[in-house]
Amino acid sequence: MFLSDFFWIEDSSSEREVVVFRIRINPQHPLLEGHFPGMPVVPGVVMLQMISECLEHHLNSKLILDAYANIKFLTPLIPKDGEVIDLRISWQESETNFEVNATLSCGSLIFLKLIKGVFTRDDGSKLSPTAVP
Numbered sequence: 001m002f003l004s005d006f007f008w009i010e011d012s013s014s015e016r017e018v019v020v021f022r023i024r025i026n027p028q029h030p031l032l033e034g035h036f037p038g039m040p041v042v043p044g045v046v047m048l049q050m051i052s053e054c055l056e057h058h059l060n061s062k063l064i065l066d067a068y069a070n071i072k073f074l075t076p077l078i079p080k081d082g083e084v085i086d087l088r089i090s091w092q093e094s095e096t097n098f099e100v101n102a103t104l105s106c107g108s109l110i111f112l113k114l115i116k117g118v119f120t121r122d123d124g125s126k127l128s129p130t131a132v133p
Contacts, residue, residue, distance in 0.1 A: 002046065003053045006031060010084055012058070019058045021087040023050070025079035032079065042077040047112045051102045055089055055119065062122035066097070069116035077104070077111040085111075096120065 003009070006029045011022040025042065032040035048065060056063050077085075085106050091098045102114040 001053065002049055003057065005029070006046070007050055007085075009054065009057065012054075014058065017092060018088070018090045019054075021054045021058075021089070023054070023085050023087055024083065025077075025085065027079040027081055040078060042079060042111075044071070044073050044112070047073075047077060047104055048114070051087065051089065051100075051104070051112075051114060051117070052119070054087055055091070055098075055100065058089075063098070063119040064122050065117055066120050067118040068114060070113075071115070071117075072113040074110045074113065091119075 007023050007025045009021055009023055013020050035043050052063055052065055087104050089102045091100045098119040100117040100119055104112040
C-alpha cells in the first residue's frame with residue numbers, strides 16, 4: 001500500500017527472528033499535505049502500516065495486525081529529505097500467528113514502539129504446517 005510510494009527500503013539485515021530495515025520516507029507524498037499543513041507528521045496508523053508492510057516484505061506473506069498489548073508513540077515523525085529511519089522488528093512464530101515487537105527510530109529519537117503485536121496471515125491459513133502423525 002505505501003511501500004515504494006510513501007516509503008522505500010534502503011537496506012535490510014536479518015538474523016533468525018529479527019530484521020532491521022533502513023527506510024526513507026517521501027516528504028513530498030500527498031498523504032502528508034493534510035497531516036498537518038506546514039508541519040507534516042506521519043500518522044500513527046501509517047507507521048503501523050509501515051511495520052506490517054516491511055514484515056510482509058521480509059516474510060513474503062500478506063499479514064494483518066489483529067491485536068497488540070501496547071503501542072507507544074513517543075516522538076512525532078516529521079519526514080526530512082535524505083533522512084534514514086531504522087525499523088527493528090523481532091518476532092516469535094506460533095502455529096497460528098506472529099507475536100511482534102517493533103521500534104521505529106532515527107539515532108536516539110524513538111518514534112514508535114509496538115509491543116506484542118499479533119499478526120496473522122491475511123488468508124487465515126496457519127503460519128506453520130501442522131505435523132502429520
